[in-house]
Amino acid sequence: MTTAARTKVEARRLDAWFGATQALHSVDLAIAEHAATAIIGPSGCGKSTLIRCLNRMHEIVPGTRVTGEVLLDGEDVYGPGVDPVAVRARVGMVFQRPNPFPTMSIYDNVAAGLILTGARRSRADLDAIVERSLKQAALWDEVKDQLDASGVSISGGQQQRLCIARALAVEPEVILMDEPCSALDPIATAKIEALIHELKARYTLVIVTHSMQQAARVSDYTVFMYLGELVEFGPTEQLFTTPQKKETEDYITGRFG
Amino acid sequence: MSATRRRIVDRIARALTLACTAAVLAPLVLIIGYLLAKGITSINVDFFTQLPKPVGETGGGMANAIVGTLVLIALACALGLPIGIGAGVFLAEYGHSRLAPPVRFCADVLNGVPSIVIGIFAYTLMVLPWKSFSAYAGGFALAIIMLPIVARTTEEMLRLVPASLREASLALGVPAWRTTLRVIIRTARGGIITGAMLAIARVAGETAPLLFTAFGNQYWHHGLGGPISSLPVQIYTYAISPFDDWHRQAWAGALVLLMLIGLTSLSVRVLTRGRFRTVR
Numbered sequence: 280m281t282t283a284a285r286t287k288v289e290a291r292r293l294d295a296w297f298g299a300t301q302a303l304h305s306v307d308l309a310i311a312e313h314a315a316t317a318i319i320g321p322s323g324c325g326k327s328t329l330i331r332c333l334n335r336m337h338e339i340v341p342g343t344r345v346t347g348e349v350l351l352d353g354e355d356v357y358g359p360g361v362d363p364v365a366v367r368a369r370v371g372m373v374f375q376r377p378n379p380f381p382t383m384s385i386y387d388n389v390a391a392g393l394i395l396t397g398a399r400r401s402r403a404d405l406d407a408i409v410e411r412s413l414k415q416a417a418l419w420d421e422v423k424d425q426l427d428a429s430g431v432s433i434s435g436g437q438q439q440r441l442c443i444a445r446a447l448a449v450e451p452e453v454i455l456m457d458e459p460c461s462a463l464d465p466i467a468t469a470k471i472e473a474l475i476h477e478l479k480a481r482y483t484l485v486i487v488t489h490s491m492q493q494a495a496r497v498s499d500y501t502v503f504m505y506l507g508e509l510v511e512f513g514p515t516e517q518l519f520t521t522p523q524k525k526e527t528e529d530y531i532t533g534r535f536g
Numbered sequence: 537m538s539a540t541r542r543r544i545v546d547r548i549a550r551a552l553t554l555a556c557t558a559a560v561l562a563p564l565v566l567i568i569g570y571l572l573a574k575g576i577t578s579i580n581v582d583f584f585t586q587l588p589k590p591v592g593e594t595g596g597g598m599a600n601a602i603v604g605t606l607v608l609i610a611l612a613c614a615l616g617l618p619i620g621i622g623a624g625v626f627l628a629e630y631g632h633s634r635l636a637p638p639v640r641f642c643a644d645v646l647n648g649v650p651s652i653v654i655g656i657f658a659y660t661l662m663v664l665p666w667k668s669f670s671a672y673a674g675g676f677a678l679a680i681i682m683l684p685i686v687a688r689t690t691e692e693m694l695r696l697v698p699a700s701l702r703e704a705s706l707a708l709g710v711p712a713w714r715t716t717l718r719v720i721i722r723t724a725r726g727g728i729i730t731g732a733m734l735a736i737a738r739v740a741g742e743t744a745p746l747l748f749t750a751f752g753n754q755y756w757h758h759g760l761g762g763p764i765s766s767l768p769v770q771i772y773t774y775a776i777s778p779f780d781d782w783h784r785q786a787w788a789g790a791l792v793l794l795m796l797i798g799l800t801s802l803s804v805r806v807l808t809r810g811r812f813r814t815v816r
Contacts, residue, residue, distance in 0.1 A: 336707060341632045368709025378700040382722050392708035395718050442704070449708055 284311035287483040288333055288370075288453055293347035295328050295337055302328040304507045305347070310453075310500075315475055315484040317498035317515065319491055321530070325507040326487040330455040333485065334370035335363040351453070368396070371451035375458040377438035379430030379445070385422050388430040388441055389413060392449035408448055416444035417474050436467025443474065453483040461489060472497050491531055495519055503527045568794070575791035578784040583792070588754050588770075594781045598789050600756050601770040604671075605740065605796070607757070608750060608766055611675025612739055616682030617732055623683070624690025624728075629716055631691075640688075647684035654680050655745030663749060671760040674750025678742060682735040689731025693724040729808050733801040740797050743768035767793045 288310040295303035303325045310316050318326045331337040332345050335356060348355045356366045379388045389409045393400055400408075409426070413419040418440040422433065430441060439459060446454055456475075460468040475484060475497045488494050494501050494515065501515040503526070511518060511527045522528040529535055582597045589596030623643070627636055658677035663669055697720050705715040721728070746752075751763035752773065767789050774786035 334707065336703065339703070339706060364709055364711050366709075367707055372703075372707035374700060374703065374707075376700060378698070378704045380701060380704070380719060380723070382725070391705070392710065395705060395708065395710040395714050397714065445704075445708065 284314055286310065287312035287352065288485075289348075289350040290329070290333070291348040291350065293329070293332055293349065294345070295325070295332050296344040297340070298342045302507050303332065306509045308502060308509055308512060310483060310485060312483050313479060313481070314499040315479045315486060315497055316500040316502065317494035318485065318487045318502045318504060319489075319494045319530075320504035320510075321535070322489075324504040326504050327457050328507075329502075329504065330372075330457060330485055330487055333453070333455060334367050334372055336367070336372065338363070368392075368449055369451055370453040370455060371446035371449065373439070373442050373446055373454065373456045373459050376462045377435055377442050379438050379441050381429065381431045383430050384427045385430050385433070385441060386426040389444045389448050391445055396449075409444075412444040412448040413441075415447050415478070416440045417470060417477075418444055434467070436463050436470060439463060439467065439471060440474065443471075443478075447478075451482070453485065454478065456484065456486040458487050458489060460493065468493075491519075503530060505530070571787065571791040571794060574784070575787035575789075578788035579791065583785075583788055587756070588785075591779065596785075598765075598767065598770055598785065598792070600753060601765040601767045601789065602792065602796070604750070604753070604757060604765040605767040605793070607671055607760070607764060608674050608678060608746070609736060609740055609800075611671060611760070612678035612682055613732075613736065614679075615675065616679035616735065616739075617686060619679075620683045620686025620735070621690050621728060621732075623687040624731075625694065625716065625721065627687065627691040628694035629720070631695075640691075643684040643687050646680070647688070650744075651677075651681055651742050652744040652747075655747060655749055658745065658749045666761070668761065669749060669751035669763040671750055671757060671762070671764040674746050674764065674766070675760075677745035677749045678739040681739050681742060681745065685735040685738060686731055689734065690724075690728050693727030693731065694720055696727065697723045725808070729804060733804060737797045737801060740800075741768055741793060743772050747772075767796070 286309045290306050290308040293303055293306040293308075294301060306325075306329060308329075318329060320326050328337060333349055333356075337343050337345055345357065347357075349357060351366065351369065355361070356363075356370075379385075380391060383391060386409055387394065389412050390405050393405065393408065410419060410423075413422065418437060421437060422428075422441075425432075431438065433441065439462070443454075443459075460471050463471065472493065475486065478484060479499070486494075486498060498515045500513065501518045502509060503511045503518065503522075503524075505526050511522060511524045513523070518527065519531055522531060582595060583599075584597060584602065585599050586595070586597035587600055588598065623639065627640055630636060655677050658673050658680070662673035662676055666673075701719055701723060702715055705719045706712065710719075746766050746769050750766055750769070752769045753763045753765040757764040771786045771789040771793070774782040774789065777783070
């Protein structure tokens with residue numbers, strides 16, 4: 280258990296809407312740096328919406344709205360003059376279903392964030408970044424001989440690690456993972472979970488998961504969400520052993536959800 | 537019992553659909569077969585290299601019409617493809633804007649406008665003020681016919697690109713315009729090219745809009761500001777003539793036009809084939 284870490288991301292009175300439907304109700308949450316924070320809760324409770332608000336991905340869906348503050352290192356990402364593109368470069372994201380770019384090779388997928396943002400880099404630099412990112416994502420040994428193969432030619436679990444490598448290549452500070460294992464088999468899931476343990480030393484991780492076991496296995500802190508509200512938040516061990524709220528206890532003991 | 541019945545019904549259904557497929561393919565096979573039978577004899581080197589001979593002389597070719605058709609298609613593409621693809625991108629990327637439904641409706645209406653009407657439009661807009669038939673006017677008319685086809689197929693193809701790819705790109709900190717250009721359009725490239733090829737194949741054989749825009753020419757064209765011959769118009773002129781030799785040339789012209797369209801779409805497909813499989 281990590282002790283009293285610095286706060287990296289902080290949501291303050293965060294509300295989010297889809298059209299007239301309010302998906303988040305005044306969420307306050309402080310996410311510790313260099314730790315893994317899991318968000319659990321039943322389907323439709325706002326887990327995904329919450330993390331999508333953290334890197335301003337919520338607003339790309341037409342008709343959506345966010346109010347409140349999200350402080351990244353103390354600075355509001357919804358503040359005036361803040362470029363969402365710059366926020367997303369600092370707060371990376373891994374999605375529920377592996378989504379490598381099908382028109383790109385494995386190499387180009389990893390380098391995509393660097394190539395597509397128009398940053399000029401030498402081939403040698405790119406090579407080094409691609410290798411480093413794939414190694415960090417524990418994929419290098421499996422694909423190092425087929426970097427020119429299509430990004431969708433590898434297995435689902437490998438594709439998801441490729442997506443993690445792609446997110447790592449742009450050197451974000453925070454990585455949001457939206458149910459990263461829900462489309463994967465247990466072996467691929469175990470690999471991703473091992474990876475989460477490695478990555479949290481260098482990055483701040485936020486992981487949405489449907490699996491309470493997974494939350495218990497990988498996270499230092501756990502957030503329980505229900506009906507768009509943050510019900511309980513605390514160190515993972517404490518939340519699972521001595522939940523403070525009745526809803527939390529009901530959920531983790533399997534009485535609903 | 538019912539199993540036997542199911543098997544019989546299955547047989548009948550299969551036979552019916554097979555018959556329908558044959559009925560769909562039959563005209564195509566017949567057309568190609570007929571064109572080959574009637575046209576192949578008149579196709580020789582002269583046909584591709586010579587100008588049409590005056591009435592009464594046999595021989596000669598349609599070199600000017602073949603070049604003219606290529607020039608007209610190039611002009612139509614230069615105008616129609618960028619605008620059509622641009623409009624398609626607008627419809628797909630900003631489809632929720634209030635402007636999108638009317639644009640979509642107009643494109644569909646334009647698609648249904650008879651090509652002769654588009655010819656008249658180009659005539660009033662370009663031929664009358666300049667007091668001359670021209671390749672520009674012909675290319676303009678063809679471009680208008682291409683626009684709705686290109687715009688709507690581009691839109692459909694872009695819509696087929698999974699939203700997750702857009703999200704993946706945006707989440708990397710890639711600006712929206714680069715995402716559209718480098719991820720969305722690139723992924724849909726195969727489909728967009730197919731749409732462009734459909735549009736080109738459609739206008740390559742158009743005769744009506746060219747009759748009073750590009751007009752036609754028995755000689756090589758002098759610049760794009762003057763009348764230019766084209767295969768469809770040449771075929772039309774020769775086919776309604778009373779001369780047997782011209783009839784044979786018309787058949788050959790039709791065969792060449794068909795091969796031209798086939799070859800263009802084949803070579804574009806081969807040349808622009810992406811390294812990896814894309815949408816469609």
